[in-house]
Amino acid sequence: MIINNIQFDKEDKIVLDFTDKNDTQFRPVCIVGDEKNDIIDEICYRYKTITRNIFQATYEYLIQILNEKHDKSCIYLCKDVDSFLTLKQQFLLFSKIRKKSNVGFIFSSNTAFLISDCLKDDVYIFDKKSKIKKPNFQTFGSSVNLINMKILGMKHTISKRAMDYLHNIKGYEDIREDKIGDSIEKTLCVINFERKK
DSSP, X not given: OEEEEEEEOTTSOEEEEEEOOSSSOOOOEEXXXXXXXXXXXXXXXXXXXXXXXXXXXOHHHHHHHHHSOOSSOEEEEETTGGGTSOHHHHHHHHHHHTTOSSEEEEEEOOOHHHHXXXXXXXXXXXXXXXXXXOOSSOOTTOOHHHHHHHTSOOOOSSOHXXXXXXXXXXXXXXXXXXXXXXXXXXXXXXXHHHHHO
């Protein structure tokens, strides 16, 4: 089961365009954004004959699903996979999914690492106005920082509290390693101090 596209119809109902082939390698699809879980629920309701909704499943259960023999194609919908699987488990699961042909998975996630493992054609961004957007850059292999900034709307790679600390420093004493860890922002702060000398 290959998901070719996800879109809205004229009545703002979600529509899956999929290919039901057993001989094609599956690519996991990742749904990102404010409305991601509502979209998963709608897909599950609208395509109840071919979908199964999974929430808070264990890694072992998901591997069991992959190892079962499936007589017909189906799509598994995993809501907020980052809330119940570790990053390592997510990567292992993705690599196993790619080896299956008639089992499809759609994940809702805000984990940049997971998005980085998907081709941009397999990433769908839903905003509060129920609009579907596609990334305007290749997500596969992109850095987590780039994905955090361009898709998840994070302006910095460190916390707001740490950014505020860097904005309020008075001198080199404030940026010692025992006070604040290494980051791009800290490096830029040091460069800025050097220029002011």
